[in-house]
Structures are given as C-alpha cells and as structure tokens.
Amino acid sequence: MIRLPGHSLASALFAGARDLLFPSFCLGCGRQLATARLPLLCSACRASLAFSRSPRCTCCGQPFATGSDHLCGDCLQGNHRFDLARFAVLYSGPVPRLVQDLKFLGRTTPLATMGCLAGLSGVLDELAEPDLVLPVPLHPSRLRRRGFNQSLLIARACFPRWRARIQPDLLVRRRATVPQTSLTGSSRRRNLQGAFALGQGERLHGGRVLLVDDVFTTGSTVRECVAVLRRAGAARIEVFTLCRSI
Numbered sequence: 001m002i003r004l005p006g007h008s009l010a011s012a013l014f015a016g017a018r019d020l021l022f023p024s025f026c027l028g029c030g031r032q033l034a035t036a037r038l039p040l041l042c043s044a045c046r047a048s049l050a051f052s053r054s055p056r057c058t059c060c061g062q063p064f065a066t067g068s069d070h071l072c073g074d075c076l077q078g079n080h081r082f083d084l085a086r087f088a089v090l091y092s093g094p095v096p097r098l099v100q101d102l103k104f105l106g107r108t109t110p111l112a113t114m115g116c117l118a119g120l121s122g123v124l125d126e127l128a129e130p131d132l133v134l135p136v137p138l139h140p141s142r143l144r145r146r147g148f149n150q151s152l153l154i155a156r157a158c159f160p161r162w163r164a165r166i167q168p169d170l171l172v173r174r175r176a177t178v179p180q181t182s183l184t185g186s187s188r189r190r191n192l193q194g195a196f197a198l199g200q201g202e203r204l205h206g207g208r209v210l211l212v213d214d215v216f217t218t219g220s221t222v223r224e225c226v227a228v229l230r231r232a233g234a235a236r237i238e239v240f241t242l243c244r245s246i
C-alpha cells in the first residue's frame with residue numbers, strides 16, 4: 001500500500017474523534033478511559049496485573065516467591081505429562097472480570113485485551129511453533145447453551161498467526177461434567193476421567209500440539225486432555241492458558 005503524506009496525522013485525528021464520540025471503559029473496573037488503546041484497562045488495573053515471570057517452574061510455569069527458575073514438586077513427580085505450559089497473567093486484579101464477562105455474559109470485548117495481555121506477557125515467544133492448536137472443548141450440550149467455546153475464542157485472539165492451525169473439532173468432550181469450580185482436588189480428577197477423546201479415527205502422527213484453555217487451576221482438565229493427545233501419538237505437547245489461579 002502507498003503511504004500517503006499526512007496519513008499518520010489523519011489516523012491520529014480519526015482516533016481522537018473516535019475516542020471523543022465512543023469513549024472506552026476499563027474492562028476491570030468500568031472507569032472511563034481517555035483512549036481506546038489496548039489493553040482496555042485503566043492505569044490502576046494495569047498496575048495490578050501479575051504477568052508470568054521468574055522465578056517460576058521451568059516446565060509448568062508455576063510462580064515461586066523467591067529463588068531462581070527450577071522444576072516444581074508436581075513436575076519433579078511427573079504429575080504433568082505436557083512438555084511445557086505457560087500462562088500470560090495470574091487470575092487476579094482485573095483478570096477474573098475479563099474471563100467472567102466473556103464466559104458467563106458472552107461479551108466479546110475482552111478478547112482483544114486478552115490477546116494484547118498474552119503478547120505483553122512475553123510467554124508466546126517461549127512456545128514452539130505447533131502443527132495444531134487445540135482449544136479445550138466444551139461438551140456439545142454446554143456449547144449449545146453458551147453459544148461459543150471461550151477457549152477457541154481465546155486461541156483466535158492470542159494466536160492470529162496460527163489461525164489456520166486452530167482445530168476446534170479434533171479434541172472432543174464426550175461426557176458432560178459438572179463445572180470444575182464446584183469441586184476440589186481428587187474429585188476434580190474423577191469428574192474428568194474419560195471426559196475427552198479424539199474424533200473418530202484421528203491420529204496425531206508425531207505432531208506438535210498446542211493446547212489452549214482459559215484458566216489453569218489444578219491442571220486436571222489439561223492433564224486429561226494431554227493423556228488423550230499422548231495416546232494419539234502427539235510428539236510434543238505445549239499448553240497455553242490465558243491465566244493461572246494460585
């Protein structure tokens with residue numbers, strides 16, 4: 001495209017007019033923002049974001065209070081069978097509201113801000129280029145009720161460059177389960193046993209898979225999906241979640 005002189009002035013004027021006519025609001029606290037620049041968060045909400053950073057587990061990304069990067073207890077015991085897991089921000093500050101507005105109110109406005117936070121976190125550069133990007137699936141009955149799979153929308157928002165590799169129907173949820181948030185520890189694991197499968201006749205033939213979910217809590221959901229992907233022949237499995245609760 002030929003860049004016309006004065007183009008940046010025109011776009012700055014346009015942005016100024018847009019901000020005046022259609023003011024934006026902080027997605028964390030609702031305060032009016034001066035501009036519509038991403039992320040749509042006020043300075044106080046931005047300051048309360050806790051991005052993933054060292055010291056943390058070199059494998060699952062679990063943050064540590066002090067020291068240097070090393071393997072956490074769970075990873076040392078082999079409780080996680082993925083090769084790498086990373087999250088962008090902790091589930092704190094304005095993040096719960098972003099996730100809940102998307103998931104339970106069906107608001108798609110937070111998606112662009114989520115994609116922006118994923119980029120700002122720096123963790124996307126740590127992920128290997130995948131052959132397939134697989135969002136954690138919902139059971140068809142919940143998908144019908146909700147109308148969308150938030151993990152698929154998050155995958156599209158955070159990985160636009162790999163959009164053609166996002167396959168929402170390869171991994172399926174074959175059993176409806178009660179929401180994990182209503183359970184703790186071992187009952188979370190039991191709730192999900194056998195809940196996921198690969199579509200009929202699908203194999204991964206040594207492929208590199210990136211599994212995407214909204215929140216990493218105990219890792220039970222991810223664990224079940226990873227077991228299915230390993231059995232199907234995935235060579236490398238990495239996990240990206242927008243956030244992680246601690």
Ligand SMILES: [Zn+2]
Nearest residue numbers: 026029042045
């Ligand atoms: Zn705010």
Ligand SMILES: [Zn+2]
Nearest residue numbers: 057060072075
């Ligand atoms: Zn770990």
